[in-house]
Amino acid sequence: MQPKFKKSYKFAINTSLYITIYVTLFTSVFLYAFYSFNTKFILLLAFSTYLFSFVVIQFSVERFIYKRVKKIYDDLTLLESTSMTKGTITTDMKTLTEEIDKFARDKKIEIESLKVREQYRKEFLGNVSHELKTPLFTVQGYILTLLDGAMEDKNLRDKYLERASKGVERLGYIVKDLDMITKLEVGDLSLNQEVFNIVELVKSVFEMLEMKASKKRITLTFDADYFTPILVNADKERIQQVLANLIVNSIKYGREKGTTEVSIENLIKNKVIVRVTDNGEGIEKKNLSRIFERFYRVDKSGSRKEGGSGLGLSIVKHIIEAHQEKIYVESEFGVGSEFSFTLEKAK
Structure with a gap:
């Protein structure tokens, strides 16, 4: 749809006023010096000068600026996807400048x-x-x-x-x-959300990885005894995958005779936070911001000896975010790491 034309009279009004003041003052001085001063004539001259100047200037500005501004709108085909083509074409330079600046900023962000x-x-x-x-x-x-x-x-x-x-x-x-x-x-991988006991799920992951942990004599344990079920609403299979990936990593980078500890705590009224903590080699600060990237490896050689795809933590992050939840990591090099994620409590 062709953009509408929005008129701006500010320039014509101000310019006509300046011309009228100058012509009126000049004529008044001339008449006073050489002829008799006529107030009615001066007022009529001021009015006619202002009206004539306004019409001529406004018409000229409209034709001059509109043609060029319209050409800008027509030539910049990229503007078709912006709000500029949906609005009106204006001869107000301030408004036009603001629109072009906004467009330039948006495009700069898009290019970056x-x-x-x-x-x-x-x-x-x-x-x-x-x-x-x-x-x-x-x-x-x-x-x-x-x-x-x-x-x-x-x-x-x-x-x-x-x-x-x-x-x-x-x-x-x-x-x-x-x-x-x-x-x-x-978004092609749909989540099959259900209510389940997260404590029992952690126990099943411990049993599944018990032999792997025993090779490095790493103890898999809870931080406390959980006698009552903690029910959450999530995709049980995917959360099992998250726990398995995190615990496998803690074993892979854990120290001999170390410990991998899981804790489950109430975060807020409808949320729990699951923590997987180890006393392994830890992660340096420079690597913390990138550990969830695909194929990013903290220890290039060690991870290959252990096998895997190098995509485990990236998958973990995507699964948690698919649940509209958050995942966190804290680590101190040489001391250990803690990965934690939130889950929705079952009502």
Whole structure:
């Protein structure tokens, strides 16, 4: 739809007033000096000068400015998506300047946002390429070695096949976790919310990871005895995944004979907060702001020895945010870490 034209009379009014004052004063002095002074004539002259000046200036300004302003609106096709095309075209320079400044600021923010996204996209593609390349080369190396003759040695064959299998398993982790994050981001992964006892869920995760923890002699425990159920409303399967990821991380980066402790506390009337605390190696401050990014690793070498996709904490964050809840992290390097998240209490 063609924008409407909004007139502005301020410039014409002020300019006509200045012209009228000048002409009237000049004529008055001239008449007083050379002829007889006539008050009615001076008033008529002032009125006619003002009216004539106003009409001429306003008409000229409208044609001059409107043509150029309209061309700005027509030429800047990017403005079609902004509120400027929905409003009126104005000859008021202050209003026009404010609109153009606002448009420029909005576009600057949009461009900066696109630059950040572009940088993130480059980093993400680089990380995906690197993470997929490592297990692929591993599997390819072992298979080529077997094809080159190592298959004849039964012990070597079994060992290499087992290592190739782990590489394929790692590829599976990465693809599965990437698929889940994508679905969470676009909202395709629906949550199956139900009421369940969070204490029992933590116990089941402890049992599931008991053997993994025992290899490093890490104790999985609650901070206190929970004799009564604590009921929450959430997707039980996804919250189990959150707890498993957090506890696996605490074991992975925990110290020998360490402890992973889970506590569940009332936060506000309708919220509980679940804390997963360990006395492991901790996280340096420079890494805290990035630990929920995809593929970001605090310990590049250690995490690969333990396997996984490098997407665990990113998935945790997406699941919690899909529940409209918050996740927090506190850590002191060399002392330990605490990850906590909120959940809605069942009514």
